[in-house]
Amino acid sequence: MIQFFVNGQEVQYTPAGQSKKCLLDFLREDLGLTGTKRGCEEKACGACTVLIDGETKRSCMFYAEDMQGKQVTTVEGLSKDGRLDPVQAAFVEYSAVQCGFCTPGLIMAVHGLLKKNPNPTEEEIKKGLRLNLCRCGTYPRVILAVNKAAAVLRGEEYPDYVPLDLSKPGSFIGKSIPRVDLEEKVRGETKFYADYYFENTLYGKAVYSPHPHADVISIDTAPAYQVPGVQLVITAKDVPGNKRYGVLAPDQQVLCEKRVKYIGDMVAVVFADNEEAAEKGAEAVKVEYEVLPGVFSIEDALKPDAPLIPDPELPPYWNAYVAGEKGNICKEVALHRGDVEKAFAECDVVLEEKFSTPPEEHAWIEVDGALAAYDENNVLTVYAPNQSPFADLVQLMDVLHLKADQLRVVHLPAGGAFGGKTELTVHALVAIATMKTGRPARMVLKRKDSLRTHPKRHPYFMTYKVGANKDGKILAMQVNIMADAGAYVSWTPRVLEQGISYCTGPYYIPNLDLKGTGVYTNNLVSGAFRGFGALQSHFAAESIIDMVAGKLGIDPVTIREINGLERGLPMTTGQILTDKIGVDYKNTLKTVRTVIDEMLLPLKKPGELIGIGVASGWRSVAGGLGPVENAGAAFELMPGGRVSYRIACTEMGQGSHTSLAQMASEVTGVAWGDYDILAGDTHNVPFGGGVMASRGLFLWGHPTIVAGEQFRAILLEKSAKLLGLPADSLTIKDSKILVTETGEEKLTLAKLAEMSDETLVVEVDFTLPKSNPVLPNANEDGQVDPKDYMPHHTVAYNTTVAVVRIDPATGAVEVLNVTEACDGGQIVNPEAASTQIEGAIIMGMYYGLVSDFKVVNGVNVADSLGKCKVPRFDNMPRNMKVIFVDAEDPTGPFGSKGVAEIGGLTPAPAICNAIYDAIGVRVHDLPVANYMKDIKAALERKKG
CATH class of the missing domain: 3.30.365.10 (Aldehyde oxidase/xanthine dehydrogenase, molybdopterin binding domain)
Known part of the structure; x- marks a missing residue:
């Protein structure tokens, strides 16, 4: 038995079998300390950083068996009596947090740095934290936070940070209010999808194509079932509805049955009682391919005799290009104005140059994946770090052959997204496993598989x-x-x-x-x-x-x-x-x-x-560019005076929930801190499009304002009825009902909720003006x-x-x-x-x-x-x-x-x-x- 200390508490671990237990897995799975994150799987990102006997260590590099007598500190062990420690407090003060996935590891690395060097220079901070990645780019803020925390830990006075304020007196608009999620993130309490461990869960592992282009001759899943712990192997025949999906055109295969077109295509998924069995099962699946010539450059793809990549049997969808009517051209766009040749002839300087840009990987620290389970109402629920819950819902309904009341998509905080999580990856696969077995299912991709699966920036x-x-x-x-x-x-x-x-x-x-x-x-x-x-x-x-x-x-x-x-x-x-x-x-x-x-x-x-x-x-x-862009917002007065604010707008570290709440407070008079924000749950929020195209604040701000105005009106009408006063004689400020002329307090929202005999709720749908396609x-x-x-x-x-x-x-x-x-x-x-x-x-x-x-x-x-x-x-x-x-x-x-x-x-x-x-x-x-x-x-x- 191994005995050691985690956050000051003695823990015991009894090794099982010959294989050792990774310390990171022990902390997350055995102790439930999910603030320590799994990111790169190769000692490169620092998301799993902890302190071992006071020194910065990456927990993925150590085994629980090696911890005998040692002191391990995770991010959950920093706060005392509910108060943030100086490093956590400095991260909040300087807004050194975006998506928050890397934040716990960064905070632990800062503690290790400051134990060794209580007064580091900027170069020493950069060097000391170099092993910790933040794809969101909080680096300059982290350096400011380290300087503040170092001074506080040394017992020195240090000026408070004064954030930029562009607001008018008494207004929430233009005010740098700390983001609503900062404290939760610096404590390591924010739950990302891989931090949820449902009882009796199945673990999934995909069988990917080793070839960029090949025909699938046969798939033999029988050997996988011989692996102890394997419960289910799914292939294309197990997809209950449409076997294809896509954000614009349903051309991508859920699981490939006849042909694979790139190395991110999957042909089968093995679900087992644990990850190890799932991986062994996936290795056991036997797939026979006939390798086809691959097309790897634009020049080759446009040759008259090039292999046709889009499936000709698909119905025309996007300019008929999906059906291959223009060979390997996916889309053409043209814009013209005036007469360029005539204009060039009249120019004093004419330059012609060629440029190129490479593909780019999103490189979020959180890998792709999703969970599925039946909720308390027996509704199949898919949990994922998605940018577009309702778009995912529509595609999944088609693939799973389910109606809207039978399927629910729940957005969980994304550990980096940058546009890449607007698409399905393994969402349908875990859902199918749960439908077939009744058990929760999860797929957390290995980094190598994550890199091949999701789309990149276009070269x-x-x-x-x-x-x-x-x-x-x-x-x-x-x-x-x-x-x-x-x-x-x-x-x-x-x-x-x-x-x-x-x-x-x-x-x-x-x-x-x-x-x-x-x-x-x-x-x-x-x-x-x-x-x-x-x-x-x-x-x-x-x-x-x-x-x-x-x-x-x-x-x-x-x-x-x-x-x-x-x-x-x-x-x-x-x-x-x-x-x-x-x-x-x-x-x-x-x-x-x-x-x-x-x-x-x-x-x-x-x-x-x-x-x-x-x-x-x-x-x-x-x-x-033409498509309908709509979103909704809802406000409801809850017991105790809290206000439920419900939107589809997902949070990926951009801070839109905070800014939208500021808009709401500007309109309603409800105190900024009195909102409970529910976002991205397709069964519990008004419909809304995806969070992309820099439109989170722009799109959801409109229904927030309209709904907020209506919500304020019904709060005042109800208060006036209870008080026997004209509604236009009352106002709301800081969640209190006041007499407008005198400022006398008449009710709090908590009292109003207690006295009201009806639900005070407003829901508004909003659509942006119709745009045009590019002509x-x-x-x-x-x-x-x-x-x-x-x-x-x-x-x-x-x-x-x-x-x-x-x-x-x-x-x-x-x-x-x-x-x-x-x-x-x-x-x-x-x-x-x-x-x-x-x-x-x-x-x-x-x-x-x-x-x-x-x-x-x-x-x-x-x-x-x-x-x-x-x-x-x-x-x-x-x-x-x-x-x-x-x-x-x-x-x-x-x-x-x-x-x-x-x-x-x-x-x-x-x-x-x-x-x-x-x-x-x-x-x-x-x-x-x-x-x-x-x-x-x-x-x-x-x-x-």
């Missing part, structure tokens, strides 16, 4: 031709984008539409010829990723704009001022910028010019290879009246300036400063918005510098999290600043619009433009790391 291959006159006015732009869609449709059509809509940058260009083509291959599927098609084209557009400026001798801010969109001008799609949508792009340029002149130019010192680069970005807020010549062909043509609801803008220093000895690129001026309309919660943009900057910056998720012959070379090159503490910019420009959007609730995606569009081109400014090397193909030879050659030339 783009882009040709840009741009012409301008000598005054800097861009007269014409011709763009051709080729995107690798992978094996299935996923989000490719919408990604391309967004990519083309924003491929010009936020500029008015009178003559346009733009085309985008998505092409099927047998590579990994491409889908939704933060930036959604626009990030890639921004790199090309902002690079070639700088090249034109250089040819004309115009500085990069000025050329953007000359061409920048303004009120009354048509966007790239032809949609007219009016007072009703965002028109404040040039405010970001004014801000950046001031920053460059006053702060950044002095950094360019003689003898150092320092460059400054600028890039602007724009992106739609909400989806647009090739919308304003020229008379298809839509220009004043009515609206592919996008509104637009957010930013301009980023980056400062880089090139090491003359090695050619290494160091990012000294990234400053981003952002137009997000009225910012509801500046701290929440800032953390989102900071994380986006780090993600976008590292995508430009290093990220390269190579796929060779259909197989991802990066088959572990460590190989995905996720940015770490020592990869962040030395200095980073977010500035919100004055802007208010009439389209958005309280004038707000989303910022989650806009921040990531511009760091890569700004950095590449800065590299050119420093040493004259132009990056055409991301990442910058591929240009080390060119950079070193340029340095040699400079020496010469």
